[in-house]
Each structure stands twice: as structure tokens, then as C-alpha cells.
Amino acid sequence: MRIGIPTELKDNERRVGMIPDGVAQLVKHGHEVVIQSGAGEGSGYLDVDYVSRGATIGTQKDVWDCDLVVKVKEPIESEYPFLREDLVLFCYLHLAAEPELTRALVDAGTTAIAFETVTSARGDLPLLTPMSEIAGRLSVQTGAQLLTAPAGGPGMLLGGIAGVAPVNVTVVGGGVAGAQAVDVAVGLGAQVTVLDINTATLRAFNQRYEGKVRTIASTPDNIAEELRRSHLVIGSVLVPGAKAPKVVTEEHLRSMPEGAVVVDIAIDQGGCTAASQPTSHSNPIFSFGPVTMYCVTNMPGAAPKTATIALANETLPFVVQLANQGAEQALQNNIHLKAGLNVAQHEVVHEAVKDALGL
Ligand SMILES: NC(=O)c1ccc[n+]([C@@H]2O[C@H](COP(=O)([O-])OP(=O)(O)OC[C@H]3O[C@@H](n4cnc5c(N)ncnc54)[C@H](O)[C@@H]3O)[C@@H](O)[C@H]2O)c1
Structure with a gap:
């Protein structure tokens, strides 16, 4: 099979869909891998690194002409003309937020x-999971920076200092991204609260942090109460495939302290606050009432050397299966890969995505 790896085009997106080691494995199985010239540079891989493992270097058209295209982020509008019937596309799509x-x-x-x-x-x-882990860790680093005065914030240090109270950090959604956000926020000395609808998830935080992290059931009243006193809110809720539930209302945001920061990680699924709008690394923030909103849809793109390897470690076994067996057979043989099928034969086939798009 011919596998194409394009250069990512989203703003400041420096990840790439395959590392040279992945090329070597596919070539060993008898496949041909075409990398767009320069695609790996932002992640530290030169064309020569791919060629030395058996890839050929091509243009944007060359890679999109392949049978299977593996990339990181969803195609942007300028890439839509490359979509065609006999193409298999394997990447993040987030279709619930991309009609x-x-x-x-x-x-x-x-x-x-x-x-x-x-x-x-x-x-x-x-x-x-690996990208949620990275986004979760970055969310607190970013929020901490936005709370400082040179960044336009109120001038607060996340962990406080002897005699001065730490900042209140509230994490809404304690899954993979939320857990990493909690970990970094606790590490920096913040006063951390996590809200989730899953009691088992909250119990795990209680056990892990021995009561140092406050855990609260995610209800509208509890969110309202917590946000009134929060200087940094991390939004990390997910209902897989579906549009993110808008658990934070405009009223909640308006009640927050002046200069507070909201990092809505769930923006790739439409965002979990009523005011969330997608932003980019070039222009990452906007104001809403007293709050600075950060809603970058490709946060791990800021750490491409970490993120590309982490992603490639997980995607490669699926790419090898798709290439070795062909998409139809691979999807039949592997129910977990099949759960990833969102569009086939001119139809949306993923139930949660269909519901989210009202189909
Ligand atoms: N912006 C980015 O660059 C970026 C990068 C990676 C991941 N993400 C996104 O981050 C989000 C979180 O991903 P994840 O892997 O942590 O998901 P996850 O499934 O591990 O965790 C989601 C959590 O949200 C909780 N939840 C669901 N509804 C809730 C509600 N009403 N109130 C409170 N909690 C609720 C779930 O119980 C779960 O614990 C997803 O939208 C994902 O796509 C964004």
C-alpha cells in the first residue's frame, strides 16, 4: 500500500503523522511511504532521516494521491479538494465540531x-490519551503564565508563598487531561478542586492526593459556586464523539474574579463553556466579561517533539494493520479500530457524531 504523510497546515502545528521509525516498519512490511518535503522538521526530523529509513519525499499532491493518508489534525479547507472516494484518511477529525x-x-x-x-x-x-495528557499539563503552565502581570493578568503566583494564599484552580472534568492538569497544579502549589459526574473518578483523586485536592460532584449549582472563587478554570469534559456539554454558562463566567483565566481544553469538541470560541497559537486568547479565555484547538502542537513521538507510539500499530490488511479487512478484524470509523460510503457512521450533528 502507498501511505502518504502530509505537512500539517493548522496554525503553529509542528507535529507530524509519522516518525522515521514508523517508516522503517512499514517499508519492512513491503509498503511505500511518501513524506511531504519538510513535514517532519518541526518535530526534529529532516527529509534525510525519513529517506534513510526507506521513505520517498514528495509534494503535497504526491502524499494526498496515496491510498492511505496519515496525518495529525483534521484537514483544513485548502485540503478538502484532495479528499476522494478511494482514500482512507486516518487522523484527528473532531467532526462533532466540524460540520x-x-x-x-x-x-x-x-x-x-x-x-x-x-x-x-x-x-x-x-x-x-497521549495528547490529552500533554494538553492537560500545558493547560496549567499556560494558565499560570496568563495570571502573571506581564501577560496581562492580575499578577498572581499559582502556588502563593509563605503568608500569601495560593490561587484557586478548578478542573471541570477529571479524566485524562483533567488528571494531568490536577497533577501540575498541585505540583505548583495551587489550591485545587476537581468536578466530575463520575464518583469513582473523584474517589481516585481523594485517594491519590490524600484529601489535598477537593473533589465535588459536577452539578450546575456546584459549578456556579466553585467558579465564583476560581482564578484558573480548566475545562476538560468529554462525552466521546459528541459535542462537549456546555457545563459552564455565561453567568458562571461573569461571576468569576477579575482577571481570572479559563483554559477550555475541550474546545476541539466545541468547548465546554458558553463563551468558548476556537483560537490559535498565534492569537490564543480573548476576553469575556472579567475572564481571559484560552481556547486553542491544537494545544499539543506547542510541544511537537514530545507530542509527535507520543502519538506515533500509539498510532503505528493501527497504521500497520490498515496497510497490511487493507482498510475494509482491518476494520472488520479490529473492533477498536472500527470504533474510529466516522465516515464511510458517503455517510456519517459514528452514532455519537451523527447525534451531535443532528443527522
Ligand atoms: N485542545 C486541545 O488541543 C486538546 C488536546 C487533547 C485533548 N483535547 C480534548 O480534551 C477533552 C478531554 O479529553 P480526555 O481525554 O481528558 O477525556 P476523558 O474521557 O478522559 O475525560 C473526560 C471527563 O469528563 C467527565 N465529564 C463528562 N461530562 C461531564 C460533566 N457534565 N461535568 C464534569 N465532568 C464531566 C467524564 O466523566 C470524564 O472524567 C476532549 O474534548 C479532548 O478532545 C483537546
Whole structure:
């Protein structure tokens, strides 16, 4: 099979869909890998590194002409003309928040498998997990920076200092991203509260942090009460495949302290606050009432050397299976890969995505 790896085009997106080691494994299985010239540079891989493992270097058209295209982020509008019926696309898609891309994939008849809905026998989302971990850790670093005065914030240090109270950090959604956010916030000395609808998740925080982290059931009243006193809120809720529930209202945001920061990690699924709008690394923040909102849809793109390797570690076994068996057979043989199938034969086939798009 011919496998194409394009250069990512999203703002400040320096990750790449495959590392040279992945090329070597695919070539060993008899496949041909075409890398767009320069695609790996932002992650520290030169064309020569790929060529030395058996890849050929091509243009944007060359890679999109392949049978299977593996990339990181969802195609942007300028890439829609490359979509076609006999193409298998394997990348993040987040279609619940992307009706135009959904239409382009359906019209083209592309077989589109979304990283974020592929499942595992452990019951998690193995291709979302590493990026959620990175976004979760970055969210607190970013929030801490935005609370400082030179960044336009109120001038607060996350962990406080002897005689001065720490900042209140509230994490809404204590899954993979939320857990990493809690870990970094606790490490920096903040006063951390986590809200989730899953009591078992909250119990695990109680045990792990021995009561140092406050855990509270996620209800509208509890969110209202916590946000009134929060200087940094991390939004990290997820209902897999679906549009993120808007658990934080405009009223909640308006009640927050002046200069408070909201990092809405869930923006790739539409965002979990009523005011969330997608932003980019070039222009990451906007104001809403007293709050600075940060809603970058590709946060791990800021740490490409870490993120590319972490992602490639998880995606490669699926890419090898797709290449060795062909998409139809691989999807039949592997229920976890099949859970990633979002669009096939001119139709959206993932139930949660269908519901989210009102189809
Ligand atoms: N912006 C980015 O660059 C970026 C990067 C990676 C991941 N993400 C996104 O981060 C989000 C979180 O991903 P994850 O892997 O941590 O998901 P996850 O499934 O591990 O965790 C989601 C958590 O949200 C909780 N939840 C669901 N509804 C809730 C509600 N009403 N109130 C409170 N909690 C609720 C769930 O119980 C779960 O614990 C996803 O939207 C994911 O796509 C964004």
C-alpha cells in the first residue's frame, strides 16, 4: 500500500503523522511511504532521516494521491479538494465540531477514521490519551503564565508563598487531561478542586492526593459556586464523539474574579463553556466579561517533539494493520479500530457524531 504523510497546515502545528521509525516498519512490511518535503522538521526530523529509513519525499499532491493518508489534525479547507472516494484518511477529525469538514468527507466518499474515537480493550481512547495528557499539563503552565502581570493578568503566583494564599484552580472534568492538569497544579502549589459526574473518578483523586485536592460532584449549582472563587478554570469534559456539554454558562463566567483565566481544553469538541470560541497559537486568547479565555484547538502542537513521538507510539500499530490488511479487512478484524470509523460510503457512521450533528 502507498501511505502518504502530509505537512500539517493548522496554525503553529509542528507535529507530524509519522516518525522515521514508523517508516522503517512499514517499508519492512513491503509498503511505500511518501513524506511531504519538510513535514517532519518541526518535530526534529529532516527529509534525510525519513529517506534513510526507506521513505520517498514528495509534494503535497504526491502524499494526498496515496491510498492511505496519515496525518495529525483534521484537514483544513485548502485540503478538502484532495479528499476522494478511494482514500482512507486516518487522523484527528473532531467532526462533532466540524460540520463543513463532515460535509466534505461525505460528499467525497472518503473513508475517514478518527483517532479520537478509536477504543481499546481497557475501555479508554488510546489515540486521544497521549495528547490529552500533554494538553492537560500545558493547560496549567499556560494558565499560570496568563495570571502573571506581564501577560496581562492580575499578577498572581499559582502556588502563593509563605503568608500569601495560593490561587484557586478548578478542573471541570477529571479524566485524562483533567488528571494531568490536577497533577501540575498541585505540583505548583495551587489550591485545587476537581468536578466530575463520575464518583469513582473523584474517589481516585481523594485517594491519590490524600484529601489535598477537593473533589465535588459536577452539578450546575456546584459549578456556579466553585467558579465564583476560581482564578484558573480548566475545562476538560468529554462525552466521546459528541459535542462537549456546555457545563459552564455565561453567568458562571461573569461571576468569576477579575482577571481570572479559563483554559477550555475541550474546545476541539466545541468547548465546554458558553463563551468558548476556537483560537490559535498565534492569537490564543480573548476576553469575556472579567475572564481571559484560552481556547486553542491544537494545544499539543506547542510541544511537537514530545507530542509527535507520543502519538506515533500509539498510532503505528493501527497504521500497520490498515496497510497490511487493507482498510475494509482491518476494520472488520479490529473492533477498536472500527470504533474510529466516522465516515464511510458517503455517510456519517459514528452514532455519537451523527447525534451531535443532528443527522
Ligand atoms: N485542545 C486541545 O488541543 C486538546 C488536546 C487533547 C485533548 N483535547 C480534548 O480534551 C477533552 C478531554 O479529553 P480526555 O481525554 O481528558 O477525556 P476523558 O474521557 O478522559 O475525560 C473526560 C471527563 O469528563 C467527565 N465529564 C463528562 N461530562 C461531564 C460533566 N457534565 N461535568 C464534569 N465532568 C464531566 C467524564 O466523566 C470524564 O472524567 C476532549 O474534548 C479532548 O478532545 C483537546
